[in-house]
Amino acid sequence: MSSSVLLPLAEVTPLPGSTYIIPALFLLFVATTVAGALVAVASQRIIRSVCGLALCCLGIAGLYYFLNSPFLALMELLIYVGAVCVTIIFAVMLAEPEEPAPTAKRGFAWLAVGATAVVTGAIFWSLARLGVCGEWPALAVNQSSGSVETIGVQLLTTYSFAFEAISLVLFVAILGAIAIARTGRHNA
């Protein structure tokens, strides 16, 4: 057997710098999320904004992996990057929603930008301060593994009503989307 030749894991000295790889990946995902969100909001062309949303969702998928949930990371990539962003791009192609150039300069335009920035900045500051300095309970000892198997069992037992309800919501949403998008065709 070739495995008997291998050293036990504890005796192998770690590669130089290998302790930095995981924190560097974490910081990379955080930077991806922040940059994607900023591009999604600040970009003038709407197609770049969609690309920013896809970038943001990519970073969030990586953060889900760090939060012990590879399943949700995969779902984030599938649903947001694969479905939501592509659907928004279809709407962009159908409705050409270019952001209009700012209309004639008015005196309070910068005041509106400043007021929005101040309010959202205050919300960010207070929530971030709550997250950093808040009185959070002690770190929990996990009782179950949180694996995909556990999720599936709980979805079909404890949360079966919510599961059925969301399937109904999706069904009604699909029917409504078809109905709304079809009726406009005669008026075109």
Add this chain to the structure above:
Amino acid sequence: MKPFLDSVLQLHTQPAPYLVLAAFLLAVGLYGLVRRRTLVGMLISGELLFAAASLNFMAVNRFFAPDPAVGQIFVLFIMGLAAAEVAIALSIVIAIYRNYGSIKSRELNELKR
């Protein structure tokens, strides 16, 4: 320098960076929701709000909840609702574009046209 480097290396095992990032996403999404002038842009900002809520749920679930499956199930439901919301909102956007010829929120100030 050394303790700072150690704290950076341990950052991904702490709840604080996730919560701060979720607050940042919420603030950016709110800013975009107010400042955007087209319906699709407002929809994208709304997606950022959904992402902020999901990240917050997952962070609290990972660090403070005794059962780690509950938060994941909740975030799955949020993703399902977000998908339904996008489908409905985009069909409304396309219907509005057919009726008005524009989806700039400034020009949509009449109920019927």
